[in-house]
Each structure stands twice: as structure tokens, then as C-alpha cells.
Amino acid sequence: MKKALLPPRAASSSHKQMFKKEELEKLLEQHFGHSGFRGKQLEAIQAVLSGRDCFCLMPTGGGKSMCYQIPALAKSGIVLVISPLIALMENQVAVLKKKGIPADFISSTQDACTREKIHEDLDSGKPSVKLLYVTPELVATVRFMTKLKKLYDRGLLSLIAIDEAHCISTWGHDFRPSYRKLSSLRSQLQNVPILALTATAVPKVEKDVIQSLSLQQPTILRASFNRANIFYEVRYKDLLDSVYNDIANLLKSSGNVCSIIYCLERSTCNDLSDHLSNNGISSAAYHAGLKNKMRSSVLDDWLSSKIQVVVATVAFGMGIDRQDVRIVCHYNIPKSMEAFYQESGRAGRDQLPSRSVLYYGLDDRSKMEFILRNADVKKSQSSSFSDSTSKKALADFSQMVEYSEGSGCRRKKFFKLLENRCLHQFVKSHVMHANIQI
Numbered sequence: 227m228k229k230a231l232l233p234p235r236a237a238s239s240s241h242k243q244m245f246k247k248e249e250l251e252k253l254l255e256q257h258f259g260h261s262g263f264r265g266k267q268l269e270a271i272q273a274v275l276s277g278r279d280c281f282c283l284m285p286t287g288g289g290k291s292m293c294y295q296i297p298a299l300a301k302s303g304i305v306l307v308i309s310p311l312i313a314l315m316e317n318q319v320a321v322l323k324k325k326g327i328p329a330d331f332i333s334s335t336q337d338a339c340t341r342e343k344i345h346e347d348l349d350s351g352k353p354s355v356k357l358l359y360v361t362p363e364l365v366a367t368v369r370f371m372t373k374l375k376k377l378y379d380r381g382l383l384s385l386i387a388i389d390e391a392h393c394i395s396t397w398g399h400d401f402r403p404s405y406r407k408l409s410s411l412r413s414q415l416q417n418v419p420i421l422a423l424t425a426t427a428v429p430k431v432e433k434d435v436i437q438s439l440s441l442q443q444p445t446i447l448r449a450s451f452n453r454a455n456i457f458y459e460v461r462y463k464d465l466l467d468s469v470y471n472d473i474a475n476l477l478k479s480s481g482n483v484c485s486i487i488y489c490l491e492r493s494t495c496n497d498l499s500d501h502l503s504n505n506g507i508s509s510a511a512y513h514a515g516l517k518n519k520m521r522s523s524v525l526d527d528w529l530s531s532k533i534q535v536v537v538a539t540v541a542f543g544m545g546i547d548r549q550d551v552r553i554v555c556h557y558n559i560p561k562s563m564e565a566f567y568q569e570s571g572r573a574g575r576d577q578l579p580s581r582s583v584l585y586y587g588l589d590d591r592s593k594m595e596f597i598l599r600n601a602d603v604k605k606s607q608s609s610s611f612s613d614s615t616s617k618k619a620l621a622d623f624s625q626m627v628e629y630s631e632g633s634g635c636r637r638k639k640f641f642k643l644l645e646n647r648c649l650h651q652f653v654k655s656h657v658m659h660a661n662i663q664i
């Protein structure tokens with residue numbers, strides 16, 4: 227079947243456009259081979275296609291990218307995708323190009339000639355690119371903003387999608403100062419719908435994202451963040467003879483499955499990876515202490531299944547798109563429920579049964595409490611870091627401890643803690659006059 231875009235409709239008349247579910251499903255089927263939309267995808271797509279701003283909370287692996295990829299195919303004009311990681315952009319663009327969808331990215335890693343070609347296309351009468359991926363840093367430059375304004379004035383900008391939108395919020399677990407600069411988008415490009423996407427379910431973050439981006443009466447969509455295909459388990463380090471052996475046995479007994487093991491310290495990544503390799507498990511360490519070349523070769527080997535297990539610090543994660551991660555282990559307790567949700571959520575993005583195994587020990591608990599307190603002391607010396615921020619970090623961590631030390635069904639406990647946290651914060655801090663769908 228020949229793949230086609232929908233008949234062109236002028237970007238300028240976009241606000242009145244209505245797209246039927248069947249039309250959009252056809253695009254999904256033709257271009258991506260999926261038989262139907264998942265979770266809140268359809269609502270998000272219809273919201274932005276009708277010209278509305280939208281805040282969309284979907285779980286890790288929930289299919290957030292479809293929420294801007296389908297609009298790019300449905301509408302004339304360009305969808306600008308703002309993404310925090312160059313590796314993630316490269317990956318998505320390569321996948322889209324393979325499918326024959328005109329996508330590109332602009333980044334410092336490209337040679338000048340490639341960048342120039344993209345700019346020439348953007349300046350041409352009829353740009354061919356449908357999805358343009360850029361970093362928040364680029365958007366903050368005067369040169370690129372001027373280019374965006376020109377596209378906007380010519381009616382060629384159909385949507386701005388902001389991936390990992392929680393990075394804009396200091397309340398999020400991944401705050402990035404460059405995201406703050408995106409707050410000027412709304413005033414500069416007034417009528418282009420903005421779609422903010424995240425898997426971070428904290429109301430304070432949601433409120434912050436919506437306010438910082440000045441979203442106008444946004445459609446707010448929240449899919450359930452329960453990851454039904456992940457089995458959650460906690461193992462007590464103090465009851466095990468050797469945690470390293472336990473992990474090796476877990477991996478061996480599961481077959482040679484794709485796995486990530488998160489450790490707090492680089493030295494543990496190296497040690498544990500050596501131990502696993504000596505036990506016949508194909509593994510490598512990944513952390514910020516390795517040279518760039520080494521890091522990308524480990525990533526490539528893991529993405530192409532040359533190695534199955536990566537033993538990593540949390541430097542390995544955001545935007546890593548391998549669908550069939552079957553096990554995510556935490557060798558040390560994470561610092562918060564949100565961090566745990568994101569990290570464990572890298573398992574089972576293909577929706578097949580997967581496992582999260584957390585190794586918990588009292589020493590680790592004390593170590594993390596020490597780190598969180600110490601971070602407070604360090605920051606308060608150099609800036610106006612507030613006491614409440616440190617209290618928050620320790621309170622967040624205490625929930626992680628509650629999860630680890632409690633008994634009964636981990637899934638229930640995990641999602642109850644996350645939900646309570648959200649409801650509690652919702653009541654305290656969230657007054658929203660918008661179209662909210664849960």
C-alpha cells in the first residue's frame with residue numbers, strides 16, 4: 227500500500243481543523259504498522275490538531291512520540307520537536323527516515339555542510355522536512371529563534387512538541403536550566419499549539435511546566451502510570467551471601483535477556499560488570515568516568531544486542547530506546563520514587579512481561595541519606611539553596627525506603643505511594659482551570 231500524507235490543509239487555517247479518528251488511525255497503520263492508538267494518544271493528537279495547547283502525561287514507554295509524529299503527517303507545515311538528548315534525536319530521526327518520513331535534526335555533532343543543507347531547506351519556498359528535532363539550547367539562540375519566527379510568519383510551523391517537559395521544572399528529578407529558556411516560545415510564536423510531554427506524574431511539576439510555557443487553556447491528559455507488564459520485587463542485601471552472585475544467577479536463570487543494572491558508584495559498575503563477564507554473561511560498564519568513545523561503543527553494542535547487560539550509573543538512561551529490556555535491577559536504592567519509576571520503567575517498553583528488581587540494604591539507605599544531606603550543605607554554601615529543598619529530598623527518599631521495607635504486593639505499594647503523593651500535592655498546590663481528562 228502506498229503511504230501518503232493526508233491532503234494538504236493550510237497551516238494557517240489549522241485552528242478550525244477536525245480530524246476523524248479513522249483518518250488518524252489510517253496514518254498510524256500505514257506509517258507505523260500499529261492497529262490502534264494507545265492510552266491518551268488519540269486525545270493528544272486531536273487536541274493539538276484542533277489548535278489547542280496540551281499537557282500530556284504518559285507512562286514511560288507509553289508512546290509519547292506518536293502524539294507529535296502523527297500530527298506531522300496529518301497537517302501541512304513543520305513540527306518542531308524539542309528534545310534534551312542528541313542521541314535520542316539521532317535515533318528517532320533515523321527510524322523516521324527509514325520509514326520514509328521526512329525528518330531531520332540540528333545539532334553540534336553534525337558537520338557544517340549537513341547543517342547548512344537543513345537551513346537551506348527551511349529557507350526554501352516549500353520545505354520538505356516534516357519533523358525537525360532540536361535541543362533547547364539551540365532554541366534559545368537568537369539566530370534560530372529568528373528562523374523559527376520566519377517559518378511562523380510564513381504559516382509553516384504547525385506544532386511545537388516539548389519532549390521530557392519535566393526538565394523545565396526545578397521540582398522535577400531531571401531539571402535542566404536550558405529548558406527554562408523555552409518560556410519565551412509562547413510570546414514569540416503565539417498561535418502555534420504547544421504539546422508538553424512527560425512521564426513525571428508530580429502535580430507541582432505539571433503546574434510548573436504549564437506556567438513556565440504559558441500554555442493557554444491546555445488540554446490536560448493523564449494516562450495511568452501503572453506499568454502493568456512490570457513485575458516489581460525487592461531483595462534484601464543483608465540476607466544474601468553475595469549480591470553479585472545473586473544478580474548473576476538472576477540473569478542466567480532468565481536466559482540471555484537484555485538488562486540494565488543501575489549502581490550508585492562508578493567503581494561498582496566496573497566491579498560488577500567484571501564479575502558478570504567472568505560468569506559468562508555478556509556485559510559492560512557505562513558511566514561518566516569513561517571516555518566518550520568508549521561510552522558510545524558500549525551503547526552501540528548494547529543497542530545492537532552485541533552485549534545484553536549494561537551495568538551503569540543513572541548517566542545511562544533518558545532517551546535510550548531499546549524496547550525489549552526484560553530486567554532492570556537497582557544495585558543501590560534510588561533517591562526518589564520518581565527516579566525509581568523512570569529507571570525501572572525502561573523495562574518492557576514493548577509491553578511484554580518484564581521485571582524490576584531492587585536490592586535494598588541498610589548501608590545503602592544510610593549512604594543515600596548522607597548524600598542527600600551533604601548535597602544540601604554543598605549547595606547552601608554556594609547559592610540560596612533552601613532548607614525546604616533538602617527536606618523535600620529526604621522526604622522523597624523516605625518514600626523509597628517505605629517501598630523497600632514494606633511487605634505485600636510491591637506494585638500496590640509502589641503505585642499507592644506515587645498516587646498518594648500526587649493526590650496530596652494536588653490538593654495542596656494545584657488549582658487548574660483547564661480541560662482535564664484522566
Ligand SMILES: Nc1ncnc2c1ncn2[C@@H]1O[C@H](COP(=O)(O)OP(=O)(O)OP(=O)(O)O)[C@@H](O)[C@H]1O
Pocket residue numbers: 260261262263264267284285286287288289290291292425545547549571575576
Ligand atoms: N499505538 C501504538 N501501538 C503499538 N505500539 C506503539 C503505539 N504507539 C507507540 N508504540 C510503540 O511504543 C514504543 C514506545 O514509544 P515511545 O518511544 O514513543 O515511548 P515514550 O512514551 O516516549 O517512552 P519514554 O518516556 O520511555 O521515552 C515504541 O516502540 C513505539 O513504536
